[in-house]
Amino acid sequence: xxxxxxxxxxLWLNFAAPLSAIALAxxxxxxxxxxxxxxxxxxxGALLNGAFGSVFALSETLTRAAPLIFTGLAAAVAFRAxxxxxxxxxxxxxxxxxxxxxGTGLVELPPFLMIPFLxxxxxxxxxxxxxxxxxxxxxxxxxxVVTTLLLNFVVLLxxxxxxxxxxxxxxxxxxxxxxxxxxxxxxxxxIARTRLHSGLIWAVFFAVCAWAFIRYSKWGFEIRAxxxxxxxxxxxxxxxxxxxxxxxxxxxxxxxxxGVCELAGLKGYLTxxxxxxxxxxxxxxxxxxxxxxLGVIASAIFIAAIYNGADAMSRAMSISNYLxxxxxxxxxxxxxxxxxxVRYQPRLR
Amino acid sequence: xDILEIxxxxxxxxxxxxxxxxxxxxxLGELICERxxxxxxxxxGIMTMGAMVAWMWVYQGGDLWTAVLxxxxxxxxxxxxxxxxxxxxxxxxxxxxxxxxxxxxxxxxFAFRMLLPDVTTPPKIDPFKPYPIxxxxxxxxxxxxxxxxxxxxxxxxxxxxxxxxGLYRTPLGLALRMVGENPMAVEAQGIDVHRLRTAAVMLGxxxxxxxxxxxxxxxxxxxxxxxxxxxxWICVALVIxxxxxxxxxxxxxxxxxxxxxxxxxxxxxASAFIPYQFFLMMPYVLSILAMIVMSRRAAxxxxxxxxxxxxxx
Numbered sequence: 260x261x262x263x264x265x266x267x268x269x270l271w272l273n274f275a276a277p278l279s280a281i282a283l284a285x286x287x288x289x290x291x292x293x294x295x296x297x298x299x300x301x302x303x304g305a306l307l308n309g310a311f312g313s314v315f316a317l318s319e320t321l322t323r324a325a326p327l328i329f330t331g332l333a334a335a336v337a338f339r340a341x342x343x344x345x346x347x348x349x350x351x352x353x354x355x356x357x358x359x360x361x362g363t364g365l366v367e368l369p370p371f372l373m374i375p376f377l378x379x380x381x382x383x384x385x386x387x388x389x390x391x392x393x394x395x396x397x398x399x400x401x402x403x404v405v406t407t408l409l410l411n412f413v414v415l416l417x418x419x420x421x422x423x424x425x426x427x428x429x430x431x432x433x434x435x436x437x438x439x440x441x442x443x444x445x446x447x448x449x450i451a452r453t454r455l456h457s458g459l460i461w462a463v464f465f466a467v468c469a470w471a472f473i474r475y476s477k478w479g480f481e482i483r484a485x486x487x488x489x490x491x492x493x494x495x496x497x498x499x500x501x502x503x504x505x506x507x508x509x510x511x512x513x514x515x516x517x518g519v520c521e522l523a524g525l526k527g528y529l530t531x532x533x534x535x536x537x538x539x540x541x542x543x544x545x546x547x548x549x550x551x552x553l554g555v556i557a558s559a560i561f562i563a564a565i566y567n568g569a570d571a572m573s574r575a576m577s578i579s580n581y582l583x584x585x586x587x588x589x590x591x592x593x594x595x596x597x598x599x600x601v602r603y604q605p606r607l608r
Numbered sequence: 609x610d611i612l613e614i615x616x617x618x619x620x621x622x623x624x625x626x627x628x629x630x631x632x633x634x635x636l637g638e639l640i641c642e643r644x645x646x647x648x649x650x651x652x653g654i655m656t657m658g659a660m661v662a663w664m665w666v667y668q669g670g671d672l673w674t675a676v677l678x679x680x681x682x683x684x685x686x687x688x689x690x691x692x693x694x695x696x697x698x699x700x701x702x703x704x705x706x707x708x709x710x711x712x713x714x715x716x717x718f719a720f721r722m723l724l725p726d727v728t729t730p731p732k733i734d735p736f737k738p739y740p741i742x743x744x745x746x747x748x749x750x751x752x753x754x755x756x757x758x759x760x761x762x763x764x765x766x767x768x769x770x771x772x773x774g775l776y777r778t779p780l781g782l783a784l785r786m787v788g789e790n791p792m793a794v795e796a797q798g799i800d801v802h803r804l805r806t807a808a809v810m811l812g813x814x815x816x817x818x819x820x821x822x823x824x825x826x827x828x829x830x831x832x833x834x835x836x837x838x839x840x841w842i843c844v845a846l847v848i849x850x851x852x853x854x855x856x857x858x859x860x861x862x863x864x865x866x867x868x869x870x871x872x873x874x875x876x877x878a879s880a881f882i883p884y885q886f887f888l889m890m891p892y893v894l895s896i897l898a899m900i901v902m903s904r905r906a907a908x909x910x911x912x913x914x915x916x917x918x919x920x921x
Contacts, residue, residue: 262697262917295722343702399903402848404649404702406899408841409892416892420885542706579721584714592707595699 262603276601277547280593281561288586297576309571310564316571318453322525323563324556326351326534328462329517330541331548331555332469333385337510339473339550340486342503344389346407347514348538349414353388354381354515355522356418359426359529362522363438373443377519378461385515386508388414393507397500411538415531422531437529446524458524463556465513470552472509482506514538543591549598562587614873621753623872625761626827628858628865630655632764633819634843635850635857636771637812641687642847643775644808645788645911646694649705651816652840653712654686658817660716663824663831664723666733675825676760676818683817686712687810695805698915709840717833730830736760758826760818765858767815772854784808788909791916801916816840838892845895849902852909860898867894 289299310320330347337344344350358381368376392406422435430438446456473479481502484492493499521533544562548554569583614620634651641648648654658679665675686708693704724731736758744755775781783804787794791801819839824831842864850856871887 291718338703345702345706395900395903399900400906401896401899401903404647405841405844405848406896409838409845409895412838412892413889416885416889420883423885424883539706539710542703543710546703577725579718579725581714581718581721584710585718588707588711588714592693592704592711595703595707596693596697599697599699 261606262599263606265602265604268601272601273549276597277549277594280597281547281590284586284590284593287589288582291582291585292578295578297578302572302576302578305572305575306565306568308568309575310568314450315453316567318450318455320560320564320567321459322454322456323567324560325456325459325462325524326517326521326537327540327544327559327563328459328466328556329513329520330537331544331559332466332541332552333510333512333514333517333538334541334545335548335550335552335555336469336473336482336513337506338486338545340482340503340506341489342393342486342506342510343404344407344507344510344514345404345542346389346392346410346511346538347517347541348534348536349407349411350385350388350511350514351518351521351534351538352414352418353384353511353518355518355529355533356414356421357381357384357515358444358519358522359437359440362440362444364441367441368443370443373441374446374523377440377444377523378516381515381519381522382512383515385513385518386511388515389507389511390504393503397503418529419531422529426529428528431528435531439528440523444523445527446520454525456524458520461516462520462559465516466552466556469509469513473552478502478505514541517541540587543587546591547594614870618749618752620869620873621749622756623869624862624865625753625757626865627868628861629758629761629764629826630819630822630839631843631846631861631864632768632858633815633822634840635846635861636764636767636854637683637815637819638843638847639850639852639854639857640771640775640784640812640815641809642912643788643852643909644784644805644812645791645909645914645916646691646805646809647701647705647844647913648687648690648708648809648812648816649702649844650686650690650708650712650813651705651843652836652838653709653716654683654813654816655820655823655836655840656713656716657686658683658820659824659835660720660820660831661817662821663733664720666735666825667731672736672825676821679817679821680814683814683820684810686817687813688806690813691802691806691809694915695802695809698917701913701915713836720831720833730832732829733825735824735829736826758822760822760826763818764822768854768858775854785909788911791911791914795916795918805916816843819843842891842895845899848906849895849898851902851905851907864891864894867891 292299292302309316311317333347358377361380362377392403395401396403426437428436428438446458449455449457481497484497485499485502489499517537522529544555544559547558565586566583569580572578573580638648638651661682662675662679665678666672690704690708693699694701738756739759741755745751783799787801787804794801846860849860867890871890875884875887
């Protein structure tokens with residue numbers, strides 16, 4: 260088999276390819292469910308029900324989607340510029356740490372200022388954290404994949420130190436958690452008696468902003484140009500270094516806001532289980548969306564549904580909820596391959 | 609305990625050699641992949657998979673050496689999967705690698721949970737015992753440090769010159785290095801680029817999996833979630849630190865193991881002044897520093913990250 264570039268890509272293929280990849284992922288994971296000894300259709304039924312079956316289930320799915328939109332955007336924006344930011348997890352915690360620092364009493368503003376302020380602070384922290392590996396990449400050609408990955412561990416250990424040490428809330432009965440965010444900074448709930456909060460609206464808002472920025476602004480154009488062909492972009496007079504730095508601030512900033520979203524919307528205070536790997540899952544979200552900021556909204560809801568559904572499924576039929584991770588990873592790999600078949604035509608010799 | 613006291617203690621040096629073992633396996637494995645032009649970021653997940661299957665094999669009543677083999681086979685299979693995407697389809701090696709890591713670790717945890725559904729404390733196995741080499745283990749100091757180790761540690765140290773010899777002194781090694789520098793030249797020699805790269809990634813991944821297996825069936829006697837804990841990523845940094853040379857990879861692994869061994873011992877004595885979390889950060893911070901220090905001299909294989917498609921420039 261050999262691959263030939265397509266001269267013309269039919270529109271339907273752009274949608275059919277990733278959708279069939281996701282269908283194939285479900286099919287492959289059915290094998291695992293069968294191996295676990297559960298009826299496949301009933302298991303997928305429980306998954307669907309747990310994800311969308313009731314107002315509460317739907318609200319839980321959307322609650323989980325909010326931080327995934329942020330981390331998915333972070334990955335999408337960076338990958339667009341071929342900046343391999345795998346440090347979303349660390350940037351998320353950096354954002355949450357910074358928001359905890361200013362949001363637990365240091366700064367007091369009325370709610371309509373306090374919430375944007377927290378997002379800004381979180382974004383700054385996340386952006387600055389990514390700036391370090393990116394400067395190393397630009398100045399010394401140090402590979403950013405490894406440095407961003409390693410920084411995840413450093414930031415998490417730093418948070419661990421703060422929560423077991425100076426930031427430990429004496430009122431938390433010995434649990435490692437920081438003092439709560441002041442009331443003015445808490446994201447308001449959207450539906451009564453659910454955990455869904457206005458972080459979702461912020462996430463969608465930033466997704467639209469990111470889309471408009473990438474699509475219509477000069478800087479957004481430069482990001483796309485640098486990602487598609489850095490040599491050509493350089494010849495066209497686009498400042499490579501500055502563009503990559505801007506991308507880094509944007510990408511790290513979005514990941515940092517994911518931390519603020521979870522902190523101010525869901526938990527109310529910083530803990531070490533603030534994120535069950537949202538930073539890493541964001542990569543899958545971005546790839547499933549074809550790195551399109553608006554697509555990120557849909558794919559974040561889809562991935563959140565898988566995780567929530569898998570939780571419900573594991574309660575109903577004792578299948579480990581690590582199945583959600585398997586499904587996400589399988590979908591990620593298959594979508595990656597499917598995108599190739601959009602651009603290339605497989606030909607049998 | 610004083611720093612000096614640590615340096616003269618036999619236990620420290622023996623721990624150093626022990627802790628270097630998974631890093632040696634992982635770094636050699638990553639090095640083989642990268643020399644062939646494929647960055648294998650699946651390492652973290654492949655190590656997890658190796659750790660899980662080897663442990664599970666022994667737990668189900670299998671033999672220790674067969675467990676090593678099983679881990680290697682599983683590693684090679686994930687290497688095959690990796691190259692299916694990164695070599696044959698030629699899609700992004702970064703995303704493929706992250707995908708493989710997510711998949712391999714998720715599958716490991718899933719299988720572990722499904723095979724042992726109702727255990728709360730991790731069950732234990734009988735791991736490899738230190739095997740004193742007759743004669744050599746009687747040597748003062750060196751005997752205890754180098755020659756009273758797990759058989760897998762001897763294997764790791766033995767593999768360093770083997771990989772070095774294979775890469776630099778055999779026709780296959782020459783072809784493997786060439787496919788990482790100039791795949792077109794390899795193609796011109798009538799060698800199948802895709803097959804050669806796939807073979808390299810499979811071999812490298814087998815090494816990584818054995819490195820993971822060492823943790824569960826030699827150092828510890830149990831498997832638990834998140835036990836690889838970034839060791840795979842450290843190996844990726846070590847390959848850069850080693851400038852893609854097996855000898856230097858050994859040096860780097862030993863250096864890092866020294867810090868790990870030192871960190872545990874200093875932590876116990878100095879934690880009154882410095883919180884232990886900062887000691888735990890050391891390997892990661894050091895990896896970044898090592899990459900910065902070596903960055904000016906980093907001579908990447910020229911075709912690293914570049915997919916090869918026949919007839920395409």
